[in-house]
Amino acid sequence: MQDYVIRVSELNKTFGSKQVLFDLSLDIARGEMVALIGSSGSGKSTLLRHLSGLTRADARGHRQRDESGHIHVMGDVIQQSGRLSRNVRRQRSRIGYVFQQFNLVGRLSVMENVLLGHLGRIPRWRGACRLFSASERNEAMASLRRVGMAEYSDRRASTLSGGQQQRVAIARALTQRAEVILADEPIASLDPESAKNVMDILANINATDKTTVIVSLHQIDYARAYCPRTVALKKGGIHFDGATHSLCDTRLSQIYGAEAPEIVTPPHGNPVVTVHQMAVA
Template identity: 50%
Template sequence: MTTTVAIEVTDLSKSFKSKPALKNIFCTIKQGEMVAVVGASGSGKSTLLRHLNGLLSGDSGRVAIFGTALQTDGRNHSKIRSLRSQMGCIFQQFNLVNRLSVIENVLIGNLSRLSLVRSILHLFTKQEKLQALAALERVGILEQAYKRASMLSGGQQQRVAIARCLVQGAKIILADEPIASLDPESSRKVMELLVELNRENGITVVTSLHQIQVVRNYFNRTIALRTGKVMFDGATLELNNAKLQEIYGAATDELVMRGHSDIA
């Protein structure tokens, strides 16, 4: 049986003010894979993820989602909104609307499917609300549904963001440093939840991380970037400290030291 390609990046390059951020990136991620993107600060991890969901456009190259070009040589597909609806995004700073309730933040995942009037007025059906409550139960914070988002801990807020992806019906979750702002226990819960959604729901998960020990605990495949280039793409087991030293030199300490948080 042929495995569907979820994400395909072909010769993608991007510069900011003539400074290269991504250089001739090639990678293919199959549906149902769970892939870590690692690198020291400034390696291009967040920039790559923002190209995968169309928040940034490359100078050259192509990004395709389930076989359809999201962008080609800096030009976005005319139906980019529809393509992006298949991808849920999780960010380091959670990207919730603090003044809204938790359930309202989760329901925002439905906006791409709603009419303009329903979107503006946040008019949701009973079925949509039940779906949001089910998503909150799935991520383990149903009891927080009617609290203001600002009242939740960082780990709880990140789980709200994941519930929003579930309501959205995302086939791909792109998580940009999702545990960077969390304590070890909250980090562990978020990573275990992403693993569960990958294994049980078949959701493709691509996560950028600094902490190499976290990567070793949860990911079978790793893509390592340095100064915008892919320096390694393969089995995480092969990305040992010697290989990290070969790729990053003195910057290896940034990855290894940050990996000492005990979230296994």
């Protein structure tokens, strides 16, 4: 049948006494570009963090079943019943992760930050000693060129603007040769122009490399412009999963409640441009 890149089944997560994900199951096929929407606190970030094994699921399910929370990424178990796979670090190297706050190492140069993308693939000792080969440097440089940040390679990451840092973070994921990119609110801290730029780059990677992209978004306009499929979370469960164009405003106000108007019309009032209008160099 279909080639699933991500399979989540019966995922439950509790922080302290507050359960944030309830029996969540989700399948994502290779090459999809999926928007993950929902109001703040609906569990978007928590779900994405589970997919890369940055957060561990509850050992037991919602109804105290014996097993819960299987997450397969590219056919391998990444975590199961709250236990991370033994190979989780190797598996993470195939998953690019883009954070809302970029999470670059501020005191390292842009180039060094992008070279970190090789760590999962090269021998441990070589990575630890920062011994990167010429071809690895060239590959990092190519990733930087692709996101339009090549001329900044010697700058300290902390001196860049938010939009530039996010592009470097994407270059790091490209250097990983990631087959899946998980982007957790990648544009929530950016100005409209940088936001569009970052979304264009992600869409381009999805279109040309067939990389699966899951991007959590706060503004539905971006989902409509860039993602054929949308998964909407509400109170830790899936409230909608289907084609983005079938997501009507009534459905949206159900998902977001009182927050809806702000999300449908972005505060800057700029209508978001359609997807493949701009090809990224």
